[in-house]
Amino acid sequence: MTYMAKPLSCDPPKLRGLSEKLILSHWENNYGGAVRRLNAITAQLAELDFARAAPGFVINGLKREELIATNSMILHELYFDGLGGDGISGGSIDEALKRDFGSVDRWRAEFIGTGKALRGGAGWVLLSYSHRDRRLMNQWAADHTHALAGGTPILALDMYEHSYQLDYGASAEGYVDAFMENVNWTNVARLLQAQAPGERASEFEVWRAIR
Amino acid sequence: MTYMAKPLSCDPPKLRGLSEKLILSHWENNYGGAVRRLNAITAQLAELDFARAAPGFVINGLKREELIATNSMILHELYFDGLGGDGISGGSIDEALKRDFGSVDRWRAEFIGTGKALRGGAGWVLLSYSHRDRRLMNQWAADHTHALAGGTPILALDMYEHSYQLDYGASAEGYVDAFMENVNWTNVARLLQAQAPGERASEFEVWRAIR
Amino acid sequence: MTYMAKPLSCDPPKLRGLSEKLILSHWENNYGGAVRRLNAITAQLAELDFARAAPGFVINGLKREELIATNSMILHELYFDGLGGDGISGGSIDEALKRDFGSVDRWRAEFIGTGKALRGGAGWVLLSYSHRDRRLMNQWAADHTHALAGGTPILALDMYEHSYQLDYGASAEGYVDAFMENVNWTNVARLLQAQAPGERASEFEVWRAIR
Amino acid sequence: MTYMAKPLSCDPPKLRGLSEKLILSHWENNYGGAVRRLNAITAQLAELDFARAAPGFVINGLKREELIATNSMILHELYFDGLGGDGISGGSIDEALKRDFGSVDRWRAEFIGTGKALRGGAGWVLLSYSHRDRRLMNQWAADHTHALAGGTPILALDMYEHSYQLDYGASAEGYVDAFMENVNWTNVARLLQAQAPGERASEFEVWRAIR
Numbered sequence: 043m044t045y046m047a048k049p050l051s052c053d054p055p056k057l058r059g060l061s062e063k064l065i066l067s068h069w070e071n072n073y074g075g076a077v078r079r080l081n082a083i084t085a086q087l088a089e090l091d092f093a094r095a096a097p098g099f100v101i102n103g104l105k106r107e108e109l110i111a112t113n114s115m116i117l118h119e120l121y122f123d124g125l126g127g128d129g130i131s132g133g134s135i136d137e138a139l140k141r142d143f144g145s146v147d148r149w150r151a152e153f154i155g156t157g158k159a160l161r162g163g164a165g166w167v168l169l170s171y172s173h174r175d176r177r178l179m180n181q182w183a184a185d186h187t188h189a190l191a192g193g194t195p196i197l198a199l200d201m202y203e204h205s206y207q208l209d210y211g212a213s214a215e216g217y218v219d220a221f222m223e224n225v226n227w228t229n230v231a232r233l234l235q236a237q238a239p240g241e242r243a244s245e246f247e248v249w250r251a252i253r
Numbered sequence: 254m255t256y257m258a259k260p261l262s263c264d265p266p267k268l269r270g271l272s273e274k275l276i277l278s279h280w281e282n283n284y285g286g287a288v289r290r291l292n293a294i295t296a297q298l299a300e301l302d303f304a305r306a307a308p309g310f311v312i313n314g315l316k317r318e319e320l321i322a323t324n325s326m327i328l329h330e331l332y333f334d335g336l337g338g339d340g341i342s343g344g345s346i347d348e349a350l351k352r353d354f355g356s357v358d359r360w361r362a363e364f365i366g367t368g369k370a371l372r373g374g375a376g377w378v379l380l381s382y383s384h385r386d387r388r389l390m391n392q393w394a395a396d397h398t399h400a401l402a403g404g405t406p407i408l409a410l411d412m413y414e415h416s417y418q419l420d421y422g423a424s425a426e427g428y429v430d431a432f433m434e435n436v437n438w439t440n441v442a443r444l445l446q447a448q449a450p451g452e453r454a455s456e457f458e459v460w461r462a463i464r
Numbered sequence: 465m466t467y468m469a470k471p472l473s474c475d476p477p478k479l480r481g482l483s484e485k486l487i488l489s490h491w492e493n494n495y496g497g498a499v500r501r502l503n504a505i506t507a508q509l510a511e512l513d514f515a516r517a518a519p520g521f522v523i524n525g526l527k528r529e530e531l532i533a534t535n536s537m538i539l540h541e542l543y544f545d546g547l548g549g550d551g552i553s554g555g556s557i558d559e560a561l562k563r564d565f566g567s568v569d570r571w572r573a574e575f576i577g578t579g580k581a582l583r584g585g586a587g588w589v590l591l592s593y594s595h596r597d598r599r600l601m602n603q604w605a606a607d608h609t610h611a612l613a614g615g616t617p618i619l620a621l622d623m624y625e626h627s628y629q630l631d632y633g634a635s636a637e638g639y640v641d642a643f644m645e646n647v648n649w650t651n652v653a654r655l656l657q658a659q660a661p662g663e664r665a666s667e668f669e670v671w672r673a674i675r
Numbered sequence: 676m677t678y679m680a681k682p683l684s685c686d687p688p689k690l691r692g693l694s695e696k697l698i699l700s701h702w703e704n705n706y707g708g709a710v711r712r713l714n715a716i717t718a719q720l721a722e723l724d725f726a727r728a729a730p731g732f733v734i735n736g737l738k739r740e741e742l743i744a745t746n747s748m749i750l751h752e753l754y755f756d757g758l759g760g761d762g763i764s765g766g767s768i769d770e771a772l773k774r775d776f777g778s779v780d781r782w783r784a785e786f787i788g789t790g791k792a793l794r795g796g797a798g799w800v801l802l803s804y805s806h807r808d809r810r811l812m813n814q815w816a817a818d819h820t821h822a823l824a825g826g827t828p829i830l831a832l833d834m835y836e837h838s839y840q841l842d843y844g845a846s847a848e849g850y851v852d853a854f855m856e857n858v859n860w861t862n863v864a865r866l867l868q869a870q871a872p873g874e875r876a877s878e879f880e881v882w883r884a885i886r
């Protein structure tokens with residue numbers, strides 16, 4: 043298994059409030075680094091004799107690093123795919139946000155507030171579709187390993203300091219505001235439609251039917 | 254938003270090597286506790302003024318506990334749904350395991366070895382479908398918060414000590430072996446088919462098409 | 465460097481509400497296992513070429529496992545040393561608890577409440593002397609890696625489920641109450657006196673003097 | 676309990692390879708922010724009714740944030756105290772490093788390699804005195820909560836990205852090298868002497884005597 047890096051989907055010079063230097067460093071070093079590391083980890087894991095020789099601490103060490111690198115790869119791709127828009131949501135996505143958060147403003151306050159709470163540290167805020175309850179939720183993450191089980195993230199706000207220190211120093215607030223102005227809502231709506239088909243019965247609903 | 258608990262899907266007296274007392278305590282206290290806690294957390298989060306009054310440390314504290322309880326709920330449901338079978342895989346799921354791990358034996362060694370490596374602590378081993386690369390993988394988790402971003406877990410092995418201490422004491426190995434003999438592969442295959450449609454283009458493939 | 469296991473300091477049959485089977489399994493498997501694992505990890509780390517050949521993910525994996533095993537060893541020793549008494553505090557330790565928590569009852573409520581909050585998962589509650597501020601505090605830990613930087617723990621309540629499931633199942637509350645009745649306060653007072661000399665100037669005080 | 680911030684102990688314009696802007700932002704926002712946050716958390720914890728009304732998830736949330744802020748405060752003070760020197764070790768500290776790591780070069784390779792392994796994420800590398808075994812060790816930390824139980828850290832390398840992104844972008848390697856050139860070894864030796872008195876019997880040795 044070899045993981046391939048995906049080209050940068052957004053056009054850095056067109057982003058407002060996020061410098062080309064920052065975005066390219068983020069993409070090349072942090073995203074690219076995760077993909078390269080994941081391939082090296084995968085190669086080591088393939089050599090392990092899980093049934094006999096491999097000590098538990100070696101398995102725990104490598105499997106944890108595999109999860110970190112895999113999620114870093116996946117979430118960074120989603121992060122960059124979510125940039126390049128005008129930050130103005132509407133249509134089907136607004137309807138979904140109203141349904142699941144009461145209002146778009148409430149969703150926005152939760153999403154932004156959760157991001158700003160992570161300032162000075164590391165983590166992600168993920169707008170995710172939960173298949174269990176067929177609704178959107180804002181998921182908090184303090185590092186790459188945290189994710190909603192079985193959820194489909196459709197918008198990712200990176201709160202690792204490499205996302206903003208070069209441009210904003212410690213002012214994570216300014217960065218979060220800039221991020222929101224560049225959100226590509228067309229992509230978010232497309233992902234909600236394609237990857238999180240709310241019409242499909244959830245497992246929670248299936249048990250009622252099959253029992 | 255109120256989360257409802259799902260009835261226990263497997264029939265405890267029919268499980269081999271896992272006592273009814275253990276399963277019922279696990280289901281009532283750990284699964285049930287997670288659902289009850291999640292409802293209390295959700296109510297507190299609904300009261301928070303994310304935009305102004307709520308301190309970052311309160312947001313971080315509650316959102317982390319929400320993630321713990323949500324994943325505990327979701328993964329425990331999957332865990333109990335995965336029990337009650339004869340432990341003998343075959344058909345489409347074996348084909349998928351061969352395709353993605355080289356052989357069913359190799360998958361089995363990885364899954365079991367990762368579980369046993371977690372003995373004496375806490376965590377999960379999840380057989381998950383990764384939508385990014387359209388393949389199955391074994392995901393390691395050291396606590397409820399760890400999950401493959403955007404993945405669909407289809408089999409969950411609980412390695413928290415409440416899963417086995419009552420029956421096995423510190424012998425996590427015996428527990429893992431007993432778990433494997435009770436896996437309901439029919440349910441695993443159904444989930445792979447229904448929730449992880451491998452035919453749908455992944456995001457990674459979409460970018461090739463839309464650019 | 466080879467780590468040696470320390471004999472069990474308390475006398476299991478004399479403990480009330482904690483079975484000999486539970487204590488011996490805990491000591492042999494969880495404490496003993498940590499020491500044995502730490503020696504194996506230490507041997508692997510000694511072989512690593514940190515300056516050149518070792519990939520970062522291998523260093524991160526092994527150094528994390530080293531921290532887990534080291535703290536597990538140290539905290540388990542403190543846990544067992546803290547058992548075997550009559551649970552009745554007094555004298556110098558009560559004075560210290562009053563000074564730093566307002567009252568012994570308040571300390572007790574915080575310590576016990578923090579322990580019970582960890583039910584169903586993993587972790588520790590540590591009564592620790594903070595050298596920075598020359599005072600006792602109750603420290604929360606969700607796993608072996610969490611500790612107060614530069615602190616001296618003098619009483620350790622193990623909240624991993626291996627500490628109680630055999631005797632109490634999911635009833636962590638009963639376990640915490642039993643633990644409190646067996647605390648060896650003579651040992652706690654001795655440690656406070658010997659290892660946490662409150663008269664020594666803290667770093668925080670030194671800067672005033674040397675500047 | 677009110678925590679006071681400690682003035683910056685090193686003189687930023689005299690550091691080589693670390694800009695005044697970076698150091699002052701680090702000190703004011705990350706260190707200062709931790710102290711301010713800790714005071715707010717402490718005030719909330721003082722209001723909690725641990726014995727009755729406080730839900731476990733509120734206790735877990737606040738106690739975790741207290742640990743993060745406390746360790747961030749303590750480790751940042753040690754970090755800044757460790758800067759401002761010429762980076763050249765010698766005397767008693769070199770003897771201790773040789774005794775516990777085989778050679779100063781080996782210690783250096785481990786310490787630097789562990790730091791560089793944390794690039795792109797968060798964490799600390801701590802040279803700590805372990806009272807259990809009366810020796811120095813290099814401790815890895817992936818976030819503020821990780822510390823050697825009962826250890827005394829005497830040199831702290833901050834690997835959070837706020838320590839270097841402003842000056843070095845993603846080049847954590849350049850930052851680690853710059854840090855090493857500014858280490859104030861006089862302070863490290865003083866701490867080893869004052870705070871980690873190796874002559875005092877460890878708990879591990881005490882049990883031999885008292886039994």
